[in-house]
Amino acid sequence: MSETPNTAFSLEGRKVWVAGHRGMVGGAIVCRLAQEPCEIVTAGRETVDLARQTEVEDWMENARPDVVVVAAAKVGGIGANDSLPAEFLYDNLMIEANILHGAWRTGAAKVLFLGSTCIYPRLAPQPIPEDSLLTGPLEETNQWYAVAKIAGVKLCDAYRRQYGADFISAMPTNLYGPFDNFSLENGHVLPALLRRIHEAKEARARSVTVWGTGKPLREFMHVDDMADAAVFLLRHYSREGPINVGTGREISIRELAETIASVVGFEGTLDFDSSKPDGTPRKLTDVGRLSALGWQASTELRGGLEQTYRWYLDNLAGTGLERARPAAGG
Numbered sequence: 212m213s214e215t216p217n218t219a220f221s222l223e224g225r226k227v228w229v230a231g232h233r234g235m236v237g238g239a240i241v242c243r244l245a246q247e248p249c250e251i252v253t254a255g256r257e258t259v260d261l262a263r264q265t266e267v268e269d270w271m272e273n274a275r276p277d278v279v280v281v282a283a284a285k286v287g288g289i290g291a292n293d294s295l296p297a298e299f300l301y302d303n304l305m306i307e308a309n310i311l312h313g314a315w316r317t318g319a320a321k322v323l324f325l326g327s328t329c330i331y332p333r334l335a336p337q338p339i340p341e342d343s344l345l346t347g348p349l350e351e352t353n354q355w356y357a358v359a360k361i362a363g364v365k366l367c368d369a370y371r372r373q374y375g376a377d378f379i380s381a382m383p384t385n386l387y388g389p390f391d392n393f394s395l396e397n398g399h400v401l402p403a404l405l406r407r408i409h410e411a412k413e414a415r416a417r418s419v420t421v422w423g424t425g426k427p428l429r430e431f432m433h434v435d436d437m438a439d440a441a442v443f444l445l446r447h448y449s450r451e452g453p454i455n456v457g458t459g460r461e462i463s464i465r466e467l468a469e470t471i472a473s474v475v476g477f478e479g480t481l482d483f484d485s486s487k488p489d490g491t492p493r494k495l496t497d498v499g500r501l502s503a504l505g506w507q508a509s510t511e512l513r514g515g516l517e518q519t520y521r522w523y524l525d526n527l528a529g530t531g532l533e534r535a536r537p538a539a540g541g
């Protein structure tokens with residue numbers, strides 16, 4: 212299989228619908244697409260409930276986008292996934308099935324479906340290659356989200372095979388950046404720790420709690436890099452199966468917490484609460500396929516954390532709010 216760019220899809224003059232534009236990823240993709248010669252369309256939850264098929268079909272019949280980016284999803288960290296299994300499975304299945312089927316019905320020229328590297332088996336080889344999909348059991352804590360996203364990848368493949376639709380799927384690693392969910396209970400580790408450590412500094416606390424043992428290894432990518440990769444993939448990629456999007460670099464949760472403490476200026480100690488789940492032990496993506504196409508992430512973690520912390524201070528710190536705009540899904 213060739214890894215050279217196998218399409219040259221032009222965005223010029225295209226009507227691009229970013230589903231989930233109020234989420235961190237969808238919002239970043241809208242900003243990135245603003246640099247392209249295309250028209251961007253969005254629809255908030257008050258206009259269309261993406262979990263309801265007739266609403267999605269009616270909206271798409273009317274809007275007729277040429278390109279669809281499926282960035283709408285019910286997302287959350289290890290705590291949210293574990294405690295809201297029905298919502299994570301049902302909402303995500305409905306959203307993706309409605310949009311992908313609607314895109315086929317209305318003849319969209321290109322669709323980019325976004326998932327996550329948690330679709331891969333818990334004990335997949337590291338770094339995780341795309342072809343490890345469905346070769347072993349999933350991580351228990353986020354299996355609900357993962358099963359839904361695997362169904363989305365397979366839907367894209369099925370519409371490709373049966374109808375020749377140009378539907379592609381990209382699996383980003385753990386993302387962070389402005390407009391993330393800074394909920395202490397339901398957010399992902401990076402925004403949750405950024406907030407907890409900031410609040411510990413403000414309260415002059417001596418220590419701050421980090422969930423788990425601190426030993427799991429994770430990879431973190433700035434959402435602006437993801438947005439850039441999304442535009443790149445729309446233009447240059449067209450084939451079955453998922454393609455990974457990551458930095459190829461990993462860090463332990465302990466090192467992440469230490470780096471955040473240094474960015475925030477917190478001088479207390481870190482307490483590890485091993486009664487909380489660690490999740491999968493290691494999750495590093497194999498980014499060989501995307502690198503071979505000619506794309507690489509450019510934001511260093513420390514710089515990305517500094518920028519995200521500045522954004523948090525300017526937009527959320529002290530407000531009591533967890534996010535600056537309503538959750539994704541619309």
Ligand code: GDP
Binds near residue numbers: 288401420429464491
């Ligand atoms: P995952 O990458 O799908 O496992 O999702 P998370 O981003 O929620 O969690 C990553 C890791 O960070 C796990 O090992 C957690 O135990 C650890 N962690 C440490 N502190 C926190 C926290 O405050 N919130 C979350 N969500 N995870 C934390």
